[in-house]
Amino acid sequence: MAVYTEVSDEALDLFLTDYDLGKVQSLKGIAGGVENTNYMLHAGGGQYILTLYEKRVAEADLPFFVGLMDHLSKKGFPCPSPIRKRNGDALGVVEGRPAALVTFLEGMEVKHPTAEHCRMAGEAMATLHIDAADFTIRRENALNPDGWKPLAKACLPRADEIEPGMALLISQELSDLTAIWPDDLPAGVVHADMFKDNVFFLDGSLSGIIDFYFGCNDFLAYDLAIAINAWCFDDDTEFMPELSKALIGGYQSVRKLEPTEVDCLPVLARGAALRFLLTRVNDWLNVPPGALVIPHDPRVFAKRLRFHQRVRTANSYGIA
Amino acid sequence: MAVYTEVSDEALDLFLTDYDLGKVQSLKGIAGGVENTNYMLHAGGGQYILTLYEKRVAEADLPFFVGLMDHLSKKGFPCPSPIRKRNGDALGVVEGRPAALVTFLEGMEVKHPTAEHCRMAGEAMATLHIDAADFTIRRENALNPDGWKPLAKACLPRADEIEPGMALLISQELSDLTAIWPDDLPAGVVHADMFKDNVFFLDGSLSGIIDFYFGCNDFLAYDLAIAINAWCFDDDTEFMPELSKALIGGYQSVRKLEPTEVDCLPVLARGAALRFLLTRVNDWLNVPPGALVIPHDPRVFAKRLRFHQRVRTANSYGIA
Numbered sequence: 001m002a003v004y005t006e007v008s009d010e011a012l013d014l015f016l017t018d019y020d021l022g023k024v025q026s027l028k029g030i031a032g033g034v035e036n037t038n039y040m041l042h043a044g045g046g047q048y049i050l051t052l053y054e055k056r057v058a059e060a061d062l063p064f065f066v067g068l069m070d071h072l073s074k075k076g077f078p079c080p081s082p083i084r085k086r087n088g089d090a091l092g093v094v095e096g097r098p099a100a101l102v103t104f105l106e107g108m109e110v111k112h113p114t115a116e117h118c119r120m121a122g123e124a125m126a127t128l129h130i131d132a133a134d135f136t137i138r139r140e141n142a143l144n145p146d147g148w149k150p151l152a153k154a155c156l157p158r159a160d161e162i163e164p165g166m167a168l169l170i171s172q173e174l175s176d177l178t179a180i181w182p183d184d185l186p187a188g189v190v191h192a193d194m195f196k197d198n199v200f201f202l203d204g205s206l207s208g209i210i211d212f213y214f215g216c217n218d219f220l221a222y223d224l225a226i227a228i229n230a231w232c233f234d235d236d237t238e239f240m241p242e243l244s245k246a247l248i249g250g251y252q253s254v255r256k257l258e259p260t261e262v263d264c265l266p267v268l269a270r271g272a273a274l275r276f277l278l279t280r281v282n283d284w285l286n287v288p289p290g291a292l293v294i295p296h297d298p299r300v301f302a303k304r305l306r307f308h309q310r311v312r313t314a315n316s317y318g319i320a
Numbered sequence: 321m322a323v324y325t326e327v328s329d330e331a332l333d334l335f336l337t338d339y340d341l342g343k344v345q346s347l348k349g350i351a352g353g354v355e356n357t358n359y360m361l362h363a364g365g366g367q368y369i370l371t372l373y374e375k376r377v378a379e380a381d382l383p384f385f386v387g388l389m390d391h392l393s394k395k396g397f398p399c400p401s402p403i404r405k406r407n408g409d410a411l412g413v414v415e416g417r418p419a420a421l422v423t424f425l426e427g428m429e430v431k432h433p434t435a436e437h438c439r440m441a442g443e444a445m446a447t448l449h450i451d452a453a454d455f456t457i458r459r460e461n462a463l464n465p466d467g468w469k470p471l472a473k474a475c476l477p478r479a480d481e482i483e484p485g486m487a488l489l490i491s492q493e494l495s496d497l498t499a500i501w502p503d504d505l506p507a508g509v510v511h512a513d514m515f516k517d518n519v520f521f522l523d524g525s526l527s528g529i530i531d532f533y534f535g536c537n538d539f540l541a542y543d544l545a546i547a548i549n550a551w552c553f554d555d556d557t558e559f560m561p562e563l564s565k566a567l568i569g570g571y572q573s574v575r576k577l578e579p580t581e582v583d584c585l586p587v588l589a590r591g592a593a594l595r596f597l598l599t600r601v602n603d604w605l606n607v608p609p610g611a612l613v614i615p616h617d618p619r620v621f622a623k624r625l626r627f628h629q630r631v632r633t634a635n636s637y638g639i640a
Contacts, residue, residue: 003351008431025426025522028360031323031349040348040360042426106345106362111328202345 003029004037004054005095012041012050015094018085019101021046032197035213037097040104047104049080052097057213059098064139065212066090066100068132068189073103075131078124078208080105105208107200115246118231120206121199122250125191125227128209129220130255132189141192141216143275145181148174151278158285163299166281173274173305181271182219182264190223192216195230221261224251225268228317229276229304237303245318252320265314273305323349324357324374325415332361332370335414338405339421341366352517355533357417360424367424369400372417377533379418384459385532386410386420388452388509393423395451398444398528400425425528427520435566438551440526441519442570445511445547448529449540450575452509461512461536463595465501468494471598478605483619486601493594493625501591502539502584510543512536515550541581544571545588548637549596549624557623565638572640585634593625 012027022044030038030049037052053062066082070090073081080102082090092099110117141147152174159167191198193214200208224247232244251257257265280298287295311317332347342364350358350369357372373382386402390410393401400422402410412419430437461467472494479487511518513534520528544567552564571577577585600618607615631637 009428010431012428023523024428026424026520027428028348029351031351104346108329108332108344108347111330200346203343 003031003039005052005097007037007039007050007052007095011095015092015099016043018087018089018092019083020086021048021083021101041101048083049102049104050094050099051102052094052099054097061139062091062098062100064137065215067137068135068212068215069102071135072128072131077128077131078105078206079212080208080210105200105210107202107207109197109199110201111196112234113196113231113243115242117201117206118243118247119250119253120201121194121227121231122224122247122252123254124199124206124209124250125194125223126251126254128191129188129223135189139216141190141218143192143214143279144218145174145178145271148177148275148278151282155278155281155285159281162281162284163302166298166302169302169305170274170277170281173270173309177267177271177274180267182260182267185219185221185261185264186258187217187219190216190218190220192218192223192226194223194227219261219264219268220255221257221265222268222272224248224257225265225272226275228265228269229272229301232317233300233304233307237300237307239304239307241316241318245320248317248319257319262314262319265317265319266308266311269308269311269317270305273301273308277301277305323351323359325372325417327357327359327370327372327415331415335412335419336363338407338409338412339403340406341368341403341421361421368403369422369424370414370419371422372414372419374417381459382411382418382420384457385535387457388455388532388535389422391455392448392451397448397451398425398526399532400528400530425520425530427522427527429517429519430521431516432554433516433551433563435562437521437526438563438567439570439573440521441514441547441551442544442567442572443574444519444526444529444570445514445543446571446574448511449508449543455509459536461510461538463512463534463599464538465494465498465591468497468595468598471602475598475601475605479601482601482604483622486618486622489622489625490594490597490601493590493629497587497591497594500587502580502587505539505541505581505584506578507537507539510536510538510540512538512543512546514543514547539581539584539588540575541577541585542588542592544568544577545585545592546595548585548589549592549621552637553620553624553627557620557627559624559627561636561638565640568637568639577639582634582639585637585639586628586631589631589637590625590628593621593628597621597625 025042028040035056036054039050041048041050069079070082072079083101084090152170156167198211228244232240280296283295284298345362348360355376356374359370361368361370389399390402392399403421404410472490476487518531552560600616603615604618
């Protein structure tokens with residue numbers, strides 16, 4: 001929720017000399033996005049998002065992120081489409097930061113999704129998995145079980161400041177999941193952050209999926225497990241089985257889950273809950289001075305994790 | 321630079337039932353504005369700014385702010401135009417906050433204005449003063465010399481933490497200005513915050529003036545004195561006489577300053593510098609936990625104040 005880097009009129013003009021956009025009409029910093037700085041740009045009658053990649057994003061990963069959006073949008077997937085410079089490149093530099101320009105997608109996130117919203121989100125996720133199958137750049141998931149360990153280590157000494165029992169919950173779960181995490185599920189490119197604020201709806205249809213900056217190669221069903229955590233609990237973090245059923249149903253209407261994926265779903269859902277619990281606990285305990293972002297409450301993911309720990313089979317998620 | 325209040329799709333839909341805008345297409349929080357929360361709204365093919373008034377803005381002042389924009393835009397002044405509900409009101413409620421919807425103005429602020437930019441800004445300011453002369457709602461300037469005293473009192477004990485000598489500069493200047501502040505200059509509605517980020521240019525013309533939330537009744541020439549501080553110093557806070565000459569020349573091409581206003585300009589410029597120094601020092605020393613705004617560096621206004629203290633007559637500002 002911040003503009004980390006201010007873009008002046010002069011810096012913008014310089015950046016845009018390499019593009020064929022037409023005259024700049026306006027540029028507004030957007031109060032969204034934790035990793036990067038985003039601006040809404042009007043130029044030549046068109047609407048774009050200008051993203052400046054801040055320090056938390058590795059420059060080496062940019063070809064994956066921008067290439068993935070390019071690959072998907074060319075297949076008709078509703079994601080931002082990178083605008084290329086006259087020389088064909090889709091990456092430039094603004095105010096000393098790597099930057100990309102992508103198309104603006106209309107649509108609104110929904111605060112309280114219905115089953116139909118969840119069905120469309122699941123359908124779009126499966127479409128993404130299929131459309132991205134022939135994308136050739138790879139990116140490891142930095143937040144896979146190996147990546148959870150240093151996060152846990154960093155936060156365990158102070159985790160109980162957030163909620164008594166938090167440290168035990170994390171250390172026990174990390175130990176359990178490390179022992180039972182699957183190693184042979186169907187894998188491919190996953191979004192890995194398909195939360196409600198990254199999915200837009202317009203006129204009752206899904207109009208856009210944004211924010212591919214956690215995108216990586218991992219188990220496809222893990223992406224679905226993240227979405228179950230993100231979409232299928234109400235404000236009081238109570239599990240909503242009809243939303244989960246619709247999400248998974250939408251997914252399977254495009255790509256049928258294999259039996260091993262179904263079997264592993266409760267474990268993957270626990271892993272997804274732990275992954276977001278870990279980053280949120282760390283963000284919560286380490287708000288830097290001058291931070292422009294309010295950290296998310298980690299406790300909702302502790303509740304979701306405890307729910308998934310009680311799940312015995314994927315039937316609880318409403319698999320048909 | 322913040323969204324203080326998140327607006328859900330549901331709250332927006334509820335708010336818009338009173339308007340004839342058409343279907344919502346998108347809503348993006350804007351990372352600008354210190355006092356209020358602003359969103360860019362696309363609806364029914366049109367573009368709007370949705371402003372939620374936060375606690376720092378007194379609700380009793382809203383009819384002045386919204387009425388002034390309405391009054392000015394009806395005269396063709398390039399400011400946001402409030403959109404009215406079907407019942408004629410221009411104020412509503414979103415997420416428990418008073419809110420207004422205004423037209424979106426294209427244009428970009430300039431980081432390094434030329435003399436021509438300054439001339440256009442001066443011209444627009446004088447036009448505002450004339451167009452607002454028959455606006456009937458009044459609002460006292462809360463940041464007039466009486467309002468500076470509590471600000472000074474609050475910050476003096478710690479002002480030297482920012483820069484040695486800051487406390488003496490403030491207390492001495494406050495004492496001096498209180499003794500010599502004019503009491504009988506031409507007065508009317510002033511913008512009182514016409515900084516570069518509140519003035520947009522498009523295709524070489526001034527396309528918009530925004531942010532009327534410091535607007536009030538005060539000396540007209542004090543508004544010009546604020547603009548001299550805001551527009552006529554370079555990045556190193558060195559005074560740029562050719563910019564000041566152009567700003568005042570542009571102003572006088574629309575409204576000629578009276579001799580008393582010209583005589584008082586150096587004192588008014590000192591007062592304007594002190595007013596922004598005081599609020600910036602207080603903001604700097606009192607960043608609340610969880611603040612979403614980076615405070616401006618107060619020291620630039622100490623430098624500007626010291627410049628104005630050395631000015632003997634308004635000729636130094638390039639009055640023709």
